Amino acid sequence: MIIDKQINGSELTLSLTGRLDTTTAPELEAVIKENITGVTNLVMDFAGLEYLSSAGLRVILSAQKTMNKQGEMVIRNVNETINEVFEITGFIDILTIE
C-alpha cells in the first residue's frame, strides 16, 4: 500500500492506494500516530483503495475516535467495494463519508 501524506496547516490529507489489510494496517496506524498531533481536519482519500479488511477498519475507527476529540475526520472517494464494507460493518453510521 502507498500512503501519500499532505499537511496543510492543521489539515492532514492521507491518500491510500492498494490494500489496507493485516499487513498494511500497522503502517497506516504509525503514520497517523506520528502526524495526528495538532491536526483538526483529517481527510482520508480512498480513491486508490482496493481492499479493506477488519484490521484496516480498526485503524480507521481508532483515528475517528482521536479526531472526535480534536476536530473532524472526513473520508473521500469511497468506491463501491469499500462502501459495501462500511455498510456491512455499520461504519457508515460512524464515519463522515463524502
Added chain:
Amino acid sequence: MQKKIFSLLIFLATLLTLLPCFAANEEKSFKTLNDFSGARFSTLNGTVADKLTQSVIPNSDNFVYYYTVADGIMALKSNKVDAFVLDDPICRLAAARNPEVMVFHEPVMPDQYGFAFPKGSPLRNKFNTVLRKFSEDGTLQNLRDIWLGADESKKVLLKQDWPGKNGTIRYYHDYLVEPIVYVGADGPLGLEIDLALRIAKELDMKIELTKCEFGGLIASLQSGKADVVSGSMSITEERKKSVDFADSHYKAALVLLVRNDSYVASNESFIDSVKASFEKTFIVENRWKLIVDGLLVTILISACAGIGGLFLGFLLCMLKREGSKPVRNFINTFIRLLKSTPIVVFLMIAYYIIFGSVNISALWVAILAFTINFGVYAAETYSTGLDTVDNGQREAALALGYTPKQTFWKVIFPQAARHFLPILKGDFIAMVKETSIVGYISVQDLTMVSDIIHSRTMEAFFPLLVTAMIYLIIANMLTTVLDIIEIKIDPKHGKRTVKGVKMQ
C-alpha cells in the same frame, strides 16, 4: 563394380568403332622409343610393364590399366592411348588378328616368364629339373612353335592319361592371354598350360586346372589355394619377394603395340562386320555353349543365395529381435560389419582367407558369400517390415487367445510381408547383378564367360550386349515372379468374397 563401369565404357567405345565414320585424329608420329616420351600408355592390371617401361622411356608415367588384352586393344584403336605395352607373343597375335594395330619395331625390354610357387615349395626344384630336360631335348622349342604358330589344329593339350602316383598339382592360371593361357572351345588352352601338363606327366602327378584373374594369382599361392601359378608372369625382383619362380621357360620381350598408320579401313559393310562379329562371338568354337554354362552358373548362384539368404535373413532378424542382449549385440555387429564391406572384398576374404586352407570349390564359396551377403540385407529388410506392424495388432491377437507363435505367423508376418516384399525384391535383383564379380575367385559365370569370349575375339560388342540382355531378362523374370507374389498377398486384390462359405 569397377569392372562393370569399365565394361560399359568399352561397350560405348565399340559402338563408336563400329560406326563407319572415323574422326580424323591428328597424331604424333613415333620413330624411336624415345619419341614415346610423354605419350599415353596402357597395360594390363597386375603386370609390371608400367615399371619396366618407365625405366626405359623417359616421362612415361601416364598409364591406364585394363583387365583384358581385348579391352587394351579397343582403347588403342579408339585413340584413348598411344601404346599398349605387353609381352610380345600376345602383341604379335593381336597384331596378326587386328590389321589396325602393329608391334612397334623396337622392343622396350627383354623379359622372361616363369611358373611361380609358394615360398620354399619343393615343387619348384622338380619343375626346374624337368624344364632343363625339355630345354635340352627340344620339347620347349617345339611347344613354342606350335602355340605361337598359325595352325590352330595343332593347338591341343595333352590328355591326363598317366597314373599320377605322386599326387595332384593345383595349378591356377590366367585365362585371358592368348596364346600363353586362354580358353578355347573345350576349356583352357595355351603354351604354359600344355607345358605344365607335360611337366606333370614327367613328375607322374595329376594336375588340376583353375582359371583365375591375373591379379589374384599371387594371392592364391599365398593363401595355399594353388601349388603353382602362371599367366605369362614376368620374373621380377619384386615378385621374388613373395613367391619363388622356376627357371624361365620363355624368353620374351616387352613390346609396344601401336596403331598401324598405314591401315586403311576395309570396305566391309557394317552389316557384314556385325555378321562376322556375331559369328566370332557365338558360332566359332561353339562359344554359345560357354555362354549357356556361364548363365547356368549365374542362375545357380542367384537361386541358391536367394533362397538361402531369405532363410538366413529371417534367422538373423529373429535373433536380432528376440535374442538375449549378447546375441543381439553380436548379430548387430555382424550385420553392420558385412553391410560396410564391399561384396567383392568379402568374396575374396571368404575365398582366400576364411576358406584359404579348406578344399572347397570356388562355386560353393561364391554361393555361401552371396547367401550371407543377401541374408544380411534381407535381415534388415524383414526387420523394417516387422517394425511397421503396430504393436496393437499383436496385443489384439494375444487378447483373442492366440499364442505368441500363432500371433506372429497369422497376424504380424502377413502384414509385415506387404512392406518388406518390395524392398526384398530390390535387394534380390541387386544381388543377382552383383554375382557378376565371382570371376574374382575364378568362378566362370556369365560375366566371366563374356570376358573370355571378348578376350579371344577382340570384339566387345556382342559378348557385352548379350550379357547385358541376359541380366536384363533374369532380373525382369524375377521381378515379374515377385510382382505376382506381391499382388497375391495384397488383401485388396481380386474379388471380395469369403472362401469356402455359402454367402448370405
Added chain:
Amino acid sequence: MTKQALIKISHVCKAYPNVTPLKDVNTTIYKGDVISVIGPSGTGKSTLLRCINMMDPPTSGDIYINDEAITAPNCQLHLLRRKMGMVFQSFNLFNHKTVIENIMMAPMDLLGKSAQEAYDKGMELLRTVGLADKALNFPDELSGGQKQRVAIARTLAMEPEMILFDEPTSALDPTKVGEVLEVIRELAQKGMTMLIVTHEMNFAKDVSNRIFYMDQGEIYEDGTPEQIFEHPQRELTRHFIMRTKLMEEIITSKDFDFIAIRNNIDQFGKKYLLSPKSVHNMQVVFEELCVQTLLPYQGEAPNLQFRIEYSDKTNSIQIRIAYSGKAFELEEDMDMISYALLKNATTSIKTALTENGENEFILDIK
C-alpha cells in the same frame, strides 16, 4: 441368489522404474457385473485392465479367473485369455483381413469352427452391431465408430465370459461415441460381464451396476453409481466427481508469507476465471477467519490448513479451514467486525471434523 465370482484380484501391484500406477489393488468381479472404471488420468485404470489379461503382467499379487491364477507362471495363458475379450482404444482390427474375416479368424483358428459356422455367427454379430453391409470391407474403409463396433463383434465371436473395454470411445470423433456406447449398453442389458475404463460419466452412471473410482494406485472407492456420483464418501472421489480445482496452503508459523498466499488466491481466481467478487470474498475469508481470528489462538506452533475447492461442474467455491486445537465458536469468540465481513462473504458456514479428526470450517463462498 449368491453371486458367482468371476475375477479375484488380490494385492496387485504394478511398478515401472519411474512410476507405480498400481500399489495395492484388491477386488472381486462377479458374473453379470458391469463395472465402469473412472478416475483421473495416470491412476492406473488401463494398467489394471491390462494386468487382468496379462498384457502387462503385475509386478506382484495374484489375479484369479474362475479360481485359476492367470498370474501363475505355468498357467495356460492363451486359454485363460479366451475367457475375456478385450476392446482397445485404438481398435486394433487386423488390417490385412476384411471385416468378416477379422471376426471369423479366431473362432476358426482357435475354437476349431468350420468356415461356415464362423461366417454365420460372424454375420449374426455384424447384424447386431449394425454393420452387416460392411462384411467385405477392409478396416481402413471404416469410420472409427464402425471399427470399434467390428472390434466388439470380433471379441464376441470368441464367446468370452467377460469383456474388458480399455477406453473404447477415447479415440473417436465425438459424433461417433454414441453408436459405440449404444452397442455396449445393449451388451449390458443382455447380462454380459464387463469392465469398462471410460471418461463418459453419464454413460458410466446409466449402464453400470458398480463404479470403481481409481486413485492413489488403488481402487479408492467402489460403489453403486448412486453412491459414487451422488454421495461420494471419500475426498478424492468427491473432487473428481465435482471436477474440483484445488488450492491449498498450510500455515505452520506466525511469520508465514501473507502476501504470497494473498497473491496465490488472486492467481487461482484468474486461472479459473472466477468473478472479482468471489476472489474478494475468498480474500476476506482468508484474512478475517484464518489470519485475524484463528491464527492468534494457535499459539507458538500454529497448524492451519486453508483450502479452496472450486467445482467446475457446479461452479461453486468452498473453502475448508482445518485447525488444530479445540473447536472455535465463531459467534461467541470472533471479533464483531471480522464476523460481519465473513458473514457477508459467504452463503453458509459449517463446522466438521476432518478424516484426521481435526476441527474444520466449511464455508461456501458467495
